[in-house]
Amino acid sequence: MSYVVIKCGGSILEQLPETFYKSILQLVKDYQLKPIIVHGGGPEISNLLEQMEIETTFMNGLRVTTEPVLDVVEMVLSGSVNKKISRKLTACGGKAVGISGIDGSLLLGKQKDSDLGFVGDILSVKHDIVKELLNENYIPVISPLALDENGQRLNINADTAASAIAKALNAQLWMITNVPGVMKQDKVISQLTLDEVEQLIDEKIITGGMIPKVHAACECIESGVKEVVIINGLEENGLLKLASGKQIGSKIIGKEVLING
Numbered sequence: 716m717s718y719v720v721i722k723c724g725g726s727i728l729e730q731l732p733e734t735f736y737k738s739i740l741q742l743v744k745d746y747q748l749k750p751i752i753v754h755g756g757g758p759e760i761s762n763l764l765e766q767m768e769i770e771t772t773f774m775n776g777l778r779v780t781t782e783p784v785l786d787v788v789e790m791v792l793s794g795s796v797n798k799k800i801s802r803k804l805t806a807c808g809g810k811a812v813g814i815s816g817i818d819g820s821l822l823l824g825k826q827k828d829s830d831l832g833f834v835g836d837i838l839s840v841k842h843d844i845v846k847e848l849l850n851e852n853y854i855p856v857i858s859p860l861a862l863d864e865n866g867q868r869l870n871i872n873a874d875t876a877a878s879a880i881a882k883a884l885n886a887q888l889w890m891i892t893n894v895p896g897v898m899k900q901d902k903v904i905s906q907l908t909l910d911e912v913e914q915l916i917d918e919k920i921i922t923g924g925m926i927p928k929v930h931a932a933c934e935c936i937e938s939g940v941k942e943v944v945i946i947n948g949l950e951e952n953g954l955l956k957l958a959s960g961k962q963i964g965s966k967i968i969g970k971e972v973l974i975n976g
């Protein structure tokens with residue numbers, strides 16, 4: 716059994732069909748994989764903030780997080796979004812358990828940059844709770860919050876949280892989003908090296924929410940994670956295609972693979 720972290724982006728969550736959740740269960744049954752879901756919820760947070768007339772801004776794809784914003788982030792991520800995913804997996808016959816990165820002291824973070832407020836980087840992952848759930852055949856569904864060493868809550872970008880968890884478990888990382896991968900001039904780039912990622916950011920071809928995503932992907936690859944791919948959640952049987960080794964979406968690789976020697 717090997718682990719796979721499936722990061723579900725808020726950009727696509729509302730549109731994921733029932734077959735997506737069913738295929739998560741099929742990964743267990745037919746491919747001997749142990750899935751761990753890490754989810755975002757950026758658009759849902761922005762919607763509620765707007766309804767509450769709380770202003771929200773982003774810097775390089777990360778939400779500037781004041782105390783009132785943090786309350787909404789926790790409410791949306793660990794509340795409605797987390798429970799909705801658990802409910803959908805349960806409705807398909809899965810054993811899902813929704814937790815946040817705070818539960819079981821899973822994610823220890825530290826404030827990233829004072830300009831971003833309560834936004835964190837991950838210092839360590841205490842994965843006991845995840846392993847115990849997996850051992851009992853539960854599917855962990857994790858929302859991206861962390862505590863710092865003083866017990867302060869931190870808002871963690873979901874790609875960053877997924878990457879840290881994949882690294883800690885030496886799991887594959889599949890990032891599910893609303894685009895077919897990293898795009899350049901309307902075409903998907905099927906393989907990208909770490910250097911190419913930086914170049915595309917410099918050229919402003921990779922922008923916004925794709926920046927934390929590719930950075931999280933690169934960190935994983937640098938620390939030895941076997942496979943990191945970015946795919947569209949609406950790709951038909953996308954998860955099963957990945958499980959059977961088919962090349963879809965964008966794969967982040969350490970260095971160029973020379974096909975003919």
Ligand SMILES: Nc1ncnc2c1ncn2[C@@H]1O[C@H](COP(=O)(O)OP(=O)(O)O)[C@@H](O)[C@H]1O
Nearest residue numbers: 724725726892893894897898920921922924925
């Ligand atoms: N080069 C690029 N290729 C594909 N998407 C890009 C690129 N640059 C920026 N993006 C944006 O990144 C978005 C995905 O990031 P984000 O909205 O944070 O998604 P998620 O909620 O799934 O994490 C895409 O919808 C697209 O608007």
Ligand SMILES: CC(=O)N[C@@H](CCC(=O)OP(=O)(O)O)C(=O)O
Nearest residue numbers: 725755756757777778871872873
């Ligand atoms: C620090 C930071 O930006 N946190 C994100 C957490 C949710 C997230 O990452 O959701 P997506 O995967 O849908 O983008 C936020 O507040 O929107």
